[in-house]
Amino acid sequence: PHDVPVLCIDGPTASGKGTLADQVAQRLGYAVLDSGALYRATALAAQCAGVSLQDEERLASLAATLPLHFDGGRCFLDDEDVTDALRAEAVGQGASTVAALPKVRQALHQLQLSFRRVPGLVADGRDMGTAIFPDSELKVFLTASAAKRAERRHKQLMEKGFSANITGLLRDLEERDARDKNRSASPLKPAQDARLLDNSDLDIEASVNQVLTWWSEGRPFPG
Ligand code: CDP
Ligand code: CDP
DSSP states (O other), X not given: OTTSOEEEEEOSTTSSHHHHHHHHHXXXXXXXXXXXXXXXXXXXXXXHHTOOTTOHHHHHHHHHTOOEEEETTEEEEXXXXXXXXXXXHHHHHHHHHHTTOHHHHHHHHHHHHTTOOTTOEEEEESSIIIIIOTTOSXXXXXXXXXXXXXXXXXXXXXXXXXXXXXXXXXXHHHHHHHHHHHOSSSOSOOOTTOEEEEOTTOOHHHHHHHHHHHHXXXXXXXX
């Protein structure tokens, strides 16, 4: 369905992709794909089933049959609400380990494409613009300094009742960024035609407005 518009937001961890994607989607009346949740859910399902994070075959079959669904902003594995469990940093690390495996990425490809429905989609991840929706109208690569990202993640985790310290988070996010950038399967990098947005010193509203401006510049009519 290439007539369905897609706006991609890729970038490193805690750069604000999810927040930006949700708000832009709300303004445009579009659906959202949180592709990281699929890798996180695969890692969590593996942990629950006692599957090793090195076992590419079994991980790929878990990914292909994930009993995952989204409902009212919440995320469920079978009947269990895993929205908060998915956000734990250990699950993020596990996600980035399974995400380096080509068969896992392949197993999740079709599921991601299925989110592209009228009137449009905002897709958040690492490879939305480079691999999953290379024909999309707008690709944003969102970054912020590692220090700012660690600070933001810290605040966010504390608000959700997780314990965390900034030094540990900074180390974790640098480790995860390195793994995401250096893998051979769909590494984290801006698409050739991506617009770069560094929001180290931009608040959420200003970032949303910038993206909506780019979106409207690329399209003759609103929406
Ligand atoms: O999805 P991603 O990991 O890239 O980041 P996020 O979960 O959207 O954002 C991480 C945290 O940074 C959230 O608590 C956002 O509210 C916050 N944030 C911010 O304070 N200022 C920004 N310009 C962007 C995000
Ligand atoms: O919210 P945050 O940016 O920390 O992470 P996420 O977007 O939920 O993604 C978790 C992990 O899944 C990332 O560190 C990547 O390794 C992987 N991922 C990916 O490889 N490709 C995507 N499109 C989305 C996530």
